[in-house]
Amino acid sequence: TTTLGFVFKEGILLAVDSRASMGSFLSSEQVRKVIEINEYLLGTMAGGAADCQYWLAYLANHCRTYELKNGSKLSVAAASKFLQGILIGYRNSGLSMGCMIAGTDTTGQHLYYIDNDGMRLKGDIFSVGSGSTYAYGVLDNHYRYDLSLDEAVELGIRAIYHATHRDTASGGVVRVYHIHQDGWTKVHDGIDVVDLHYRFAQQKGLVGDGDE
Numbered sequence: 001t002t003t004l005g006f007v008f009k010e011g012i013l014l015a016v017d018s019r020a021s022m023g024s025f026l027s028s029e030q031v032r033k034v035i036e037i038n039e040y041l042l043g044t045m046a047g048g049a050a051d052c053q054y055w056l057a058y059l060a061n062h063c064r065t066y067e068l069k070n071g072s073k074l075s076v077a078a079a080s081k082f083l084q085g086i087l088i089g090y091r092n093s094g095l096s097m098g099c100m101i102a103g104t105d106t107t108g109q110h111l112y113y114i115d116n117d118g119m120r121l122k123g124d125i126f127s128v129g130s131g132s133t134y135a136y137g138v139l140d141n142h143y144r145y146d147l148s149l150d151e152a153v154e155l156g157i158r159a160i161y162h163a164t165h166r167d168t169a170s171g172g173v174v175r176v177y178h179i180h181q182d183g184w185t186k187v188h189d190g191i192d193v194v195d196l197h198y199r200f201a202q203q204k205g206l207v208g209d210g211d212e
């Protein structure tokens with residue numbers, strides 16, 4: 001998996017791949033690694049598919065229950081802290097989860113990283129998953145706070161593409177979400193990384209894919 005998120009002047013950009021694997025076996029190219037917790041919160045998944053799916057759905061349920069009971073929404077900080085509390089409770093029990101919780105609330109847009117150790121970090125740029133080192137190479141090189149939405153989308157796509165090219169556990173399609181003050185918008189629901197490969201190869205003037 002390669003997932004990434006960064007804060008920029010127009011909000012937060014999230015981009016993920018869609019591959020699931022079990023060792024060298026490719027179990028899916030269509031996983032949805034961004035969970036739409038509600039219209040103002042998104043979660044990303046990396047690590048154990050079952051662990052991520054279950055606990056992010058559990059968080060979504062908690063957010064909805066809280067809203068119905070209290071007539072107000074949980075902040076991004078509170079929602080991410082709730083997940084952290086669960087993972088702390090299951091420390092050393094074998095959960096494998098590297099998640100981001102990103103969203104908008106009355107104080108603006110916020111991005112958190114949470115993992116199975118119970119680590120919770122607020123930040124401006126994260127990449128999580130087996131391909132994250134490759135994505136950071138692209139992100140750390142080209143990130144600017146002042147990116148326009150189109151530039152941010154382009155950067156997210158490129159960073160995920162390069163990670164899927166080098167990391168065998170990442171691949172499939174790229175999904176991109178934009179979080180802004182009114183909630184989130186799905187920008188791309190599945191760009192095939194093979195198409196991106198040949199598009200970028202063309203731009204580089206590589207006729208084939210480099211191994212003629």
Ligand SMILES: C#CCCCC(=O)N[C@@H](Cc1ccccc1)C(=O)N[C@@H](CC(C)C)B(O)O
Pocket residue numbers: 001002019020021022023027028031033045046047048049050052096129130169170
């Ligand atoms: C579909 C299916 C089976 C998925 C098995 C399964 O969880 N694979 C994991 C890798 C893993 C993790 C821990 C133990 C073993 C195997 C996987 O593909 N994780 C990706 C993200 C999830 C959300 C799809 B990514 O992190 O590579």
